[in-house]
Amino acid sequence: MRRTTEPRELRRRENGAAKEAAAPKAEAERYPLFRLLAEDGAGAPAESPLADGELLSLYRWMVLSRQLDERMVAMQRQGRIGFYIGAIGEEATVLGTAAGMQPGDWIFPCYREHAAALYRGMPMAALFCDMLGNAADLMLGHQMPCHEAWRPGHYASISSPIGTQIPQAVGAAWAARIKGEEMVSLVYFGEGATSSNDFHTGLNFAGVHKVPTVFVCRNNGWAISVPRERQTASETIAQKAVAYGIAGERVDGNDLLAVVAATRRARARAAAGEGPTLLECVTYRLEGHSTSDDPKAYRPVELVEPWRKKDPLTRLRRHLTERGLLAEAGDQKLLAEVKEEILAAIKQAEAADPKPPLETLIQGVYAEPMWQQREQLEEVRAAIALDPRVANPRHQS
Amino acid sequence: MPVLNIIQAVNDALKLEMRRDPSVVVLGEDVGRFGGVFRATTGLHEEFGPDRAMDTPLAESGIIGTAVGMALYGLKPVPEIQFADFIFPAMDQIVNEVAKYRYRSGGQWSCPMVIRSPYGGGIRGGHYHSQSPETHFIHTPGLKVVVPATPEDAKGLLTSAIRDPDPVLFLEPKRVYRAARGEVPEGEYLVPLGKARVTRAGHQVTLIAWGAMWHEADQAAREAEAEGIDVEVLDLRSLQPLDVEAIEHSVLKTGRAVVVHEAPRTCGFGAEISALIQERCFLHLEAPVLRVTGLDTPFPYTLENEYLPRAPRILQALRRTVTF
Numbered sequence: 213m214r215r216t217t218e219p220r221e222l223r224r225r226e227n228g229a230a231k232e233a234a235a236p237k238a239e240a241e242r243y244p245l246f247r248l249l250a251e252d253g254a255g256a257p258a259e260s261p262l263a264d265g266e267l268l269s270l271y272r273w274m275v276l277s278r279q280l281d282e283r284m285v286a287m288q289r290q291g292r293i294g295f296y297i298g299a300i301g302e303e304a305t306v307l308g309t310a311a312g313m314q315p316g317d318w319i320f321p322c323y324r325e326h327a328a329a330l331y332r333g334m335p336m337a338a339l340f341c342d343m344l345g346n347a348a349d350l351m352l353g354h355q356m357p358c359h360e361a362w363r364p365g366h367y368a369s370i371s372s373p374i375g376t377q378i379p380q381a382v383g384a385a386w387a388a389r390i391k392g393e394e395m396v397s398l399v400y401f402g403e404g405a406t407s408s409n410d411f412h413t414g415l416n417f418a419g420v421h422k423v424p425t426v427f428v429c430r431n432n433g434w435a436i437s438v439p440r441e442r443q444t445a446s447e448t449i450a451q452k453a454v455a456y457g458i459a460g461e462r463v464d465g466n467d468l469l470a471v472v473a474a475t476r477r478a479r480a481r482a483a484a485g486e487g488p489t490l491l492e493c494v495t496y497r498l499e500g501h502s503t504s505d506d507p508k509a510y511r512p513v514e515l516v517e518p519w520r521k522k523d524p525l526t527r528l529r530r531h532l533t534e535r536g537l538l539a540e541a542g543d544q545k546l547l548a549e550v551k552e553e554i555l556a557a558i559k560q561a562e563a564a565d566p567k568p569p570l571e572t573l574i575q576g577v578y579a580e581p582m583w584q585q586r587e588q589l590e591e592v593r594a595a596i597a598l599d600p601r602v603a604n605p606r607h608q609s
Numbered sequence: 610m611p612v613l614n615i616i617q618a619v620n621d622a623l624k625l626e627m628r629r630d631p632s633v634v635v636l637g638e639d640v641g642r643f644g645g646v647f648r649a650t651t652g653l654h655e656e657f658g659p660d661r662a663m664d665t666p667l668a669e670s671g672i673i674g675t676a677v678g679m680a681l682y683g684l685k686p687v688p689e690i691q692f693a694d695f696i697f698p699a700m701d702q703i704v705n706e707v708a709k710y711r712y713r714s715g716g717q718w719s720c721p722m723v724i725r726s727p728y729g730g731g732i733r734g735g736h737y738h739s740q741s742p743e744t745h746f747i748h749t750p751g752l753k754v755v756v757p758a759t760p761e762d763a764k765g766l767l768t769s770a771i772r773d774p775d776p777v778l779f780l781e782p783k784r785v786y787r788a789a790r791g792e793v794p795e796g797e798y799l800v801p802l803g804k805a806r807v808t809r810a811g812h813q814v815t816l817i818a819w820g821a822m823w824h825e826a827d828q829a830a831r832e833a834e835a836e837g838i839d840v841e842v843l844d845l846r847s848l849q850p851l852d853v854e855a856i857e858h859s860v861l862k863t864g865r866a867v868v869v870h871e872a873p874r875t876c877g878f879g880a881e882i883s884a885l886i887q888e889r890c891f892l893h894l895e896a897p898v899l900r901v902t903g904l905d906t907p908f909p910y911t912l913e914n915e916y917l918p919r920a921p922r923i924l925q926a927l928r929r930t931v932t933f
Contacts (some may be wrong), residue, residue, distance in 0.1 A: 373697070405667065407668040435638075438639060520627075573904060588904045
C-alpha cells in the first residue's frame with residue numbers, strides 16, 4: 213500500500229517519552245505536579261494536611277489495600293476466585309482521594325477502588341463474598357469479582373464498560389444541588405477512560421452547569437497494553453480541563469499528603485459553587501491490568517523498575533518513621549494485624565454456600581419478575597430436577 | 610492439514626488477507642503491539658507495521674467511526690471490539706452509519722468492513738464479558754452477521770467476510786476460542802456466507818445452533834442417539850444472510866425442530882427461525898418448534914451453568930419434541 217501520510221507525530225511521541233520527561237513543555241509547566249512529600253519520603257513535607265492519628269490510620273488503610281490485592285491475586289491463582297483487578301502502586305491515590313471527601317459524598321468507582329469501598333464501611337467479608345459470588349453476596353452472584361456496590365457508604369455500583377460512571381457522577385451531584393443538599397460526588401477513572409465519549413460528556417455537562425463533582429483520573433500510565441502516550445496527545449490529563457472551562461490539577465498520585473490536600477481543595481471549590489475539578493493523580497500500574505494478562509508481553513520491565521522505587525507505601529512508611537509515628541516493631545505488628553483481619557474475613561466469606569439460590573437468576577431484572585422470568589426459572593428448576601448436570605460445570609462425557 | 614484453534618484460525622485468515630490485499634487493516638484496543646487480549650492479532654503489527662495493525666485510544670465509537678472513514682476512502686478495515694459487551698458505545702456508528710451508508714448515499718459509497726468481536730458466556734465473565742448481542746445487529750438491515758463454531762469455518766468465513774462488499778459483524782465464540790481445535794486448510798480458504806452446514810444427518814428432529822452453542826448441540830445429539838433419538842444438526846454459521854433453504858429442507862424431512870441460542874429468549878433469533886419454520890413447513894410439523902435459550906435476564910456470574918442452554922437442557926428439549 214502506498215503510504216500517503218507519515219504518522220511522524222505519533223512516532224515522535226512514542227520514541228520521545230524519555231525526552232518529554234527530561235524537558236517538560238508548556239502544558240506540563242502550566243499544570244505542575246503538586247507534591248508535598250519528597251519522592252523517597254525523606255525530610256519534612258512542605259505542609260501536612262493530616263494530623264498524626266489520621267496519617268497513621270490512612271497508612272493502615274494503604275497497607276490493607278496492598279495486602280488485600282496480594283491475597284486476592286494469590287487466591288485467583290489458586291482458583292478460589294475467578295478474577296481480580298487491584299490497585300497495587302495506586303494506594304495513595306485511592307485512599308487519599310477517598311479521605312479528602314466528606315462521608316456524605318457519593319463515590320462513583322471505576323474497578324480498582326475496593327479499598328475505598330472498605331474505607332466507606334463495606335465489611336471486608338462482604339467484599340470477599342462479592343469476589344466469590346456466593347450465597348452471601350450482596351450483588352446476588354450477578355457480578356464478576358471486583359464489581360462491588362455499597363449503598364450505605366454511598367459507593368455506587370461498578371460497571372466494566374469504560375467511563376460510563378463519569379456522567380453518572382455528574383448527575384448525582386447535580387441532583388443534590390437541585391435538592392439543595394451539600395453533596396460533592398467523586399468519580400474515579402483511568403487515563404484510558406479520557407478517550408471515552410462519556411469522559412467528554414461528563415466534563416462538558418459538569419462545566420456548563422457548574423456541577424460539584426471531583427473527577428479523579430488515576431493516571432497509572434497504562435490501559436491494558438496501551439501506554440499513556442498512545443492514549444492521548446495531551447502532555448497532561450489535567451490540561452484537558454481547560455477545554456471544558458473547569459479547574460484542573462495535577463498531583464503526585466503516590467504522595468498521600470498531596471492527594472489529600474488536592475482533593476480537599478477540589479471539594480471545597482465544588483461545595484462553594486465554583487464548579488468541578490479534574491484531578492489528575494500521576495501514579496503507576498505496577499502489575500498487570502488484571503489477573504487476565506501478563507504485562508511482560510507488552511511492557512518492558514525496565515519501565516516499571518523506577519516506579520517500584522516510588523512505591524507510595526515505602527514513601528509514607530519512611531515519612532511516618534521520620535516523624536516518629538512508626539517504629540519497626542509497630543509496623544510489623546500492624547502488618548500482622550491486617551493480615552489476620554483479612555484472613556478472618558476470607559474465612560467468614562468462604563463459610564457461606566458457594567452458590568446463591570436459583571431464584572437469584574431472575575431477581576433484580578425488574579422490580580417484580582414478569583411471566584417470562586418466572587416461567588424460565590421454573591424451566592431451569594425442572595431441568596435440574598431431571599438432570600443435575602444442568603447445574604454442573606462439567607457435564608461433558 | 611495443520612490443527613488450529615479458533616484464535617489461530619482467525620489469525621491465519623487475517624494474515625493471509627493482509628498479505629493478499631494491501632488495503633486490509635486492523636485496528637482496535639490492544640490489537641497492535643500486544644496482539645489483542647485474546648492474541649487473535651498476534652504478529653500483525655510486526656509483519657505489517659503500525660499503519661496496518663493499529664492500537665487505538667479506548668473508545669469503541671472512535672474505532673468504528675474512523676473505520677467508516679477508512680472504508681469510504683478505500684481501505685478495508687477489520688476493527689476489533691475487545692468484547693461484544695463493549696460494542697454499545699459504537700451502536701450509533703454501526704446502526705446509523707455503517708449499516709446505512711450504501712442506502713443513504715444511493716450507492717455512491719458503501720462501507721465494507723468486518724467488525725470482529727468475541728461474544729458469549731461460560732467463561733465466568735459476568736454480564737459485561739458474556740453477552741450474545743447478535744439479534745440487535747441482525748435486526749439492523751444493511752449488516753451481515755456471521756458466527757463460526759469451528760476453526761475451519763472461522764478461517765473460511767472470516768476470509769469471505771473480508772472480501773464481502775457489505776459490512777459484516779463477525780462474532781467469535783470465545784468460550785471455545787482455544788478448546789475448539791480442528792484441521793484447517795492451509796493457504797487461501799473460503800467458506801461462503803449464507804450457507805448452513807449439516808453437521809450430522811438425521812431424520813427425526815432438526816437441531817439448529819451456531820457458535821459456541823453448536824458444540825453443546827452436537828453433544829446433545831450424540832447423547833440423544835444413545836437414547837435412540839435420531840437428530841439432524843444444523844450449524845447456521847451465518848445468521849444474516851440466513852440459509853433458510855437448509856432449515857426448510859431439514860424440517861420438511863424431520864417435522865420437528867429445536868433452536869438453541871445463549872442470548873435471552875424474547876426476540877432472540879430463535880423467535881425468527883421459529884416463525885420462518887411455521888410459515889414454510891406448517892403442514893409438515895409434528896410438534897411445536899422449541900427454543901432452548903438463555904433467560905430473559907442479564908447474564909449471571911455464579912449461576913452461568915444454570916443459565917446457559919447446554920447439552921443436558923438441549924437433550925431434554927429433544928426428548929420433549931419427539932414425544933409430543
